Amino acid sequence: MSFAATTYPHITLRDDGVAFIAGSTIKVAELVAEVQAYGWSPEELHFQHPHLSLGQIHSALAYYWDHKDTLDRELAQALREADEHRAAAGPSVFSRFRSQDRP
Numbered sequence: 001m002s003f004a005a006t007t008y009p010h011i012t013l014r015d016d017g018v019a020f021i022a023g024s025t026i027k028v029a030e031l032v033a034e035v036q037a038y039g040w041s042p043e044e045l046h047f048q049h050p051h052l053s054l055g056q057i058h059s060a061l062a063y064y065w066d067h068k069d070t071l072d073r074e075l076a077q078a079l080r081e082a083d084e085h086r087a088a089a090g091p092s093v094f095s096r097f098r099s100q101d102r103p
Helices: 028-038 042-048 054-066 068-089
Strands: 011-013 019-021
Touching: 011 054, 019 028, 019 054, 028 042, 028 054, 028 068, 042 054, 054 068
Parallel strands: none
Antiparallel strands: 011 019
């Protein structure tokens, strides 16, 4: 009996190495962020993203676990950049309207 190596049939890599779910614009890291933030199961991810098959979702999660360190760094970098943009933008003009200031 022989075995052949397999790849991730539902995952594509952009030139810079960022993993996407094939046939979509969703990064693997974005799907993983939803799991981490909301605790969503593959079935819930499918409910939230009905255009993705369960096969695509499971392949993305398998890719994550096999490349966890790289994707965790990608997620941490995205959070740092979001924090930097938020800080650079300053307070929202809406922040000066507090609930007690409204009639």
